[in-house]
Amino acid sequence: MDEDHTAVFAALAEPSRMRIVSLLRGGPLTVGQIAERLEIRQPQASKHLKVLQQAGLVDVEAEANRRHYRLRPEPFRELESWLAGYRELWNERFDRLDDYLRTMED
Amino acid sequence: MDEDHTAVFAALAEPSRMRIVSLLRGGPLTVGQIAERLEIRQPQASKHLKVLQQAGLVDVEAEANRRHYRLRPEPFRELESWLAGYRELWNERFDRLDDYLRTMED
DNA sequence: TTCGAATATTCCTGTAAAGGAATATTATGA
DNA sequence: TCATAATATTCCTTTACAGGAATATTCGAA
Numbered sequence: 001m002d003e004d005h006t007a008v009f010a011a012l013a014e015p016s017r018m019r020i021v022s023l024l025r026g027g028p029l030t031v032g033q034i035a036e037r038l039e040i041r042q043p044q045a046s047k048h049l050k051v052l053q054q055a056g057l058v059d060v061e062a063e064a065n066r067r068h069y070r071l072r073p074e075p076f077r078e079l080e081s082w083l084a085g086y087r088e089l090w091n092e093r094f095d096r097l098d099d100y101l102r103t104m105e106d
Numbered sequence: 107m108d109e110d111h112t113a114v115f116a117a118l119a120e121p122s123r124m125r126i127v128s129l130l131r132g133g134p135l136t137v138g139q140i141a142e143r144l145e146i147r148q149p150q151a152s153k154h155l156k157v158l159q160q161a162g163l164v165d166v167e168a169e170a171n172r173r174h175y176r177l178r179p180e181p182f183r184e185l186e187s188w189l190a191g192y193r194e195l196w197n198e199r200f201d202r203l204d205d206y207l208r209t210m211e212d
Numbered sequence: 213t214t215c216g217a218a219t220a221t222t223c224c225t226g227t228a229a230a231g232g233a234a235t236a237t238t239a240t241g242a
Numbered sequence: 243t244c245a246t247a248a249t250a251t252t253c254c255t256t257t258a259c260a261g262g263a264a265t266a267t268t269c270g271a272a
Binding site: 080 | 111112115116118119120121124131177179180182183185186189191192195196
């Protein structure tokens, strides 16, 4: 339990990186395209992409001069399963289950 | 879109805070109980709880001397809905939808 | 009202990380 | 082989933040 999502959370805690991840939902993009759309300088884009890559959030495919970055599905699946451990906290169905269990206690 | 989950992600990116959140799944705990179970000093526990509180992840109920911290469901709901925006990236059902759409393109 | 338990806050220090600017690297096409 | 586009890396500076230690605060009980 608890695993190690800290790298993923840390990566997503930075606004530019969050925007990169959001951008990449539309499909792979090159470093230049990302820098342009986010209005940041290319070196910063490269640095952020490196962090995202080390966190496992993106991977790269090289094509000639360019590098196409794209989202990896795995960390999102892991986030979902991590979040599932908290589902009883907020999920309506679990609320009803709680009510039911409380009823049983009487 | 994108909203502002950065405070939540930043809060969860710290291992001790992640452990506090995990601990609190079992129900509200006092600062002292948290410090004891995590084997950290009380001031650090208080500081981490402050960060968690400012991120909206926990709230407090004062009872005499003690303060009971507990998880708030809202940020977890928001995480879930944020994550939903990425579901087509990893969800099997969406994969099948993709296949279907590609078929339509021929 | 004073004491002690529980908690919060402050001050200090070290460290990690972000942005800017410059430079290095890599691959393509002429 | 050279020039150029695309990207990565390095160096520097500034800032944010975590932990430690000490201290302040708050509340209930005697």
